[in-house]
Amino acid sequence: MEQLRQATASMANVGIRRMIVMAGERAWSSQQVHALTRQLPGDWLWVGAAPELPLHCATSAMRTLLGREFLHAVFDARDGLDAEALAALAGTLKAGSWLVVLAPSWDDWLMQPDCDSNRWSEQSEAIPTPHFIAHLQHCIRADSECVRWLQHQPLSIPVFTPRPLWHAASGAPFDEQAAILDALLEMPAGVAVVTAPRGRGKSALAGMLLRQIAGKGLVTAPGKAATDVLAGHAGEHFNFVAPDALLANTDAYQADWLIVDEAAAIPAPQLRRLISHFPRVLLTTTVQGYEGTGRGFVLKFCASLETLTRYTLSTPIRWAVNDPLEKLIDAILLFDEPDISTAASGTVSLQTIERSNELQPSAQLQQMYRLLSGAHYRTTPLDWRRMLDAPGQHFIAAISKEETLGATWLVEEGGLDENLSQAVWAGFRRPRGNLVAQSLAAHGGSPLAATLKGLRVSRIAVHPLRQRQQIGQQMIAYVKTQAQFAADYLSVSFGFTDELWRFWESCGFVLVRVGSHREASSGCYAAMALLPLTERGKALTRHEQQRLKRDIHWLQPWIDHPLPVISCEEATLNSDDWLELAGFAFGHRPLEACLGSLNRLLLACDLPLNALRGRVQQRLSVDVLCQQWRISGRKALLAVMRQEAQKALEKCDEQQSIALKNRLLQLQFFH
Ligand SMILES: CC(=O)SCCNC(=O)CCNC(=O)[C@H](O)C(C)(C)COP(=O)(O)OP(=O)(O)OC[C@H]1O[C@@H](n2cnc3c(N)ncnc32)[C@H](O)[C@@H]1OP(=O)(O)O
Ligand SMILES: Nc1ncnc2c1ncn2[C@@H]1O[C@H](COP(=O)(O)OP(=O)(O)OP(=O)(O)O)[C@@H](O)[C@H]1O
Structure with missing residues (x-):
């Protein structure tokens, strides 16, 4: 302990933080933490689900502490490791702090289910995450400044190289x-x-x-x-x-x-x-x-x-340059900067990258992640964990002279059973995962859409200096030739911009859906496109494309960006419309997924249907309509609109309406 106290004092003087990994049984590590907190004064923030110290925060709430500062913290990773929370916690620690990471026994860690996987693996149970843990253990072992404290072994503090004295920021600009x-x-x-x-x-x-x-x-x-x-x-x-x-x-x-x-x-x-x-x-x-x-x-x-x-800006404000904790977190989460100001020239070769060959992530997989995080703003450490250990992920790399210049990350989707797919279509169910497969059912016109097998392009990126050289297109063409994937279609969900659409279109994708409001964070409309691979995939794509063409006339006014869809306007209700309208009237389908059919219903029906006409034909806001018709809020308004749709369907064809209602209500039981 005396050694630890001395190391702590010198860390404060030289302006750095370090990590202690404490691996062992729960009772043992809890005991050591309490001993540490008694010996070393500090805030001792506990981050984890079951707090054992007075000052604590759940991993999921760690973001709310960004910008705050603490002296010493414990990160409980004995049941699971939330990588973003770990990085965020490291960012809040003052110079002179220890970040104590509690882990399961070192040798059991690899195969122990990690409850963080519930956030990203799309499995019903937590799964072991051997690839990430192997990588983490490798980084820890390779780091001469990290203290590894294993149960049944004596604590030994390494001899650290001396560093220059450090002075804290005063508040005046650096x-x-x-x-x-x-x-x-x-x-x-x-x-x-x-x-x-x-x-x-x-x-x-x-x-x-x-x-x-x-x-x-x-x-x-x-x-x-x-x-x-x-x-x-x-x-x-x-x-x-x-x-x-x-x-x-x-x-x-x-x-x-x-x-x-x-x-x-x-x-x-x-x-x-x-x-x-x-x-x-x-x-x-x-x-x-x-x-x-x-x-x-x-x-x-x-x-x-x-x-x-x-x-x-390069100088850290709240700790010294070359801070050991920052360096270790950078290594674990691949935050370290690759130089992307140059790129290998020449033709690229395409390869499927397998994860299973070895426990530690291959250099290629690491390069792919770095490329994705450099080129693709949405890439976060959660993706690194998902890439390493979630089931159903596939990777294609475009390589030239051993340098990864292009990365495509694919995720298996779909294959839901028929009842579940229909329940998703009706809005009764929304199980985890299967982003596009479910969205095709929930927002599209095919109740069985989610039964097909899809392969979603989760991320794709090409080295910024090698873009517009057909590398992206080649990677997609390569996926199509790989029989092992056995999917009905390739899919992609992306923030719609004309540039990006041109890319997907040039790869052969067909636009099948565009959301009706801009995402607040990006200012873009979410779009979905498909590239069919089998006959079933072709039928689905054709059906969804046709639906979009039929509806675009009604959708476009909601979307203030011209969409590349040629309208084939039809004002009469067809059997697809009836089904969809039943999904809205008797099920839980969202209004936005039925705009075309609702517009056609309103044209076909002479009832007043005030709420529906106000929202769908005049596009009045929810607030205005609630005020106008004295409705208590969004939910109540939706209920009124569903009732109006029921009335309209009954008026148009009572028998068909009853038959569809019964069909819909049956779907409800597949909860
Ligand atoms: C699910 C998702 O990941 S969506 C996000 C996609 N990824 C990103 O936005 C990351 C940053 N961008 C990139 O990494 C790349 O630009 C990619 C992956 C989008 C495209 O890869 P590239 O190799 O540059 O595209 P590629 O050269 O194959 O383009 C083929 C065709 O698509 C079209 N295209 C591609 N990029 C553009 C663009 N920026 N503007 C207009 N058209 C474009 C062109 O028609 C092009 O053919 P041309 O160059 O002969 O005119
Ligand atoms: N000149 C300064 N003197 C004292 N404190 C400073 C100074 N500049 C920044 N800080 C503090 O240092 C911390 C980090 O600064 P800031 O959040 O601006 O960094 P950043 O580069 O934007 O980081 P991030 O990428 O995490 O947002 C903040 O708590 C900020 O108030």
């Missing part, structure tokens, strides 16, 4: 921040981007800028919750507008500066539109981290802007 601030305050017009790893003071810098500019500043970001630091440094000069609100009405917001925090999480076309409306823009983006990253963004998007000034 030199790097001050230099950028000066330059920005002088900037007559244009766009500036600040990139940095986590915790280098980007958001603080943006806040300081808002405080010092003469005119008005606006802030936008994919999530308001993540703007606390910025708000703190900006004080009363903080004005936030969500990206979707800003995009919906840019003219309503005038400002001298627009600040876009975590800009890489906003798709390029939307960002371009935002930028064009303001004389001065500051974009900040993390080039490493757990909320998705922005390296590809920096290379591609920033290169496409004519007048752009780039700045970077």
